[in-house]
Amino acid sequence: MINKMIEQGQISVTSQVNSMVSWVAIIGIIAFVIPFIFAIVIVWLNYNGNKKRRQLQAEVYVKAIENGQPISRDLFVENKKKTNPLHTGIIWIAVGIGISLFALLIIVLGGKDMSGTFRLIGSLGIIPFFIGIAFVIIHFMEREKNGSEDAK
Helix, strand or coil, X not given: CHHHHHHCCCCCHHHHHHHHHHHHHHHHHHHHHHHHHHHHHHHHHHHHXXXXXXXXXXXXXXXXXXXXXXXXXXXHCCCCCCCCHHHHHHHHHHHHHHHHHHHHHHHHHHHHHHHHXXXXXXXXXXXXXXXXXXXXXHHHHXXXXXXXXXXX
């Protein structure tokens, strides 16, 4: 029946295939470009936030000088809290395990049709897992180093 419709010119296979190919190309381009746009937006937001903070600090500094107030040295000191590598490592390990378990779940529930792609995704979960292991090792190395310096 479909062959008769194609022969009679009621269905144009080439136009449908071309239409489908163009949509696949558009979706592929969008999927490739969006992460870069997202990264640019994050950098831009971070830059503008830091710029605004510096402007507010400068205004406080100028107002303090205008009013004759003493200026504390702590006014412009960044109060950066050092992150604990153990905490960071545990988060990375959990992300790696989560990616691998997600892929495993899809493979088990999806059957053989999905196994190839999600095996690749599951194997990519090992990257954040080993980054987390590295952070945990760094934590114990720093703790050992700090312990030996305190003993001196």
